[in-house]
Amino acid sequence: GDSVTQMEGPVTLSEEAFLTINCTYTATGYPSLFWYVQYPGEGLQLLLKATKADDKGSNKGFEATYRKETTSFHLEKGSVQVSDSAVYFCALTIKAAGNKLTFGGGTRVLVKP
């Protein structure tokens, strides 16, 4: 079946550091890929997405590129802020499976001043 694997946290960084969260996937079809973010006490919000190979999603200084050859969708940000402290989820959907999201386990990121 479909699955998403992302690096376990927690990841602790200092403000202005570079952030990378690795995400790889296996899928039976051609997936769309997403990063969702969960701030403390809140639901998930879409951070960025990419729907075909080589697409780059970007938002709020975060980027991720859909790499079909390595089945990866790594999240990066060049200079993190304390407000980026959250849990980040990599996820995929397959069109044939409707809008079911398959999630990775989540990565908690803590940014210290």
Next chain:
Amino acid sequence: EAQVTQNPRYLITVTGKKLTVTCSQNMNHEYMSWYRQDPGLGLRQIYYSMNVEVTDKGDVPEGYKVSRKEKRNFPLILESPSPNQTSLYFCASSAGTGGTEAFFGQGTRLTVV
């Protein structure tokens, strides 16, 4: 404002006492689903609905029921809750299939004692 509203936010109940968690969306979305979030496991789909009166099992449906009598509402029913259903629950809705964004409620933290 586009939103998905879940109630209650927090619930403590005893084993075997039936409960319902409500979910409502104001975006006229066809697709709705329920997920549970457990540490290290990410979010797993419980049930989903592709339209009124159309529901189907997700990955972890045991012990849960749903109904979709109106497009905007998708309640989650636990007929006889057990401690292993202690979890954080999220309702989500989306407009289409494949690469469309899912909107999440703020979550319901359920504790079954």
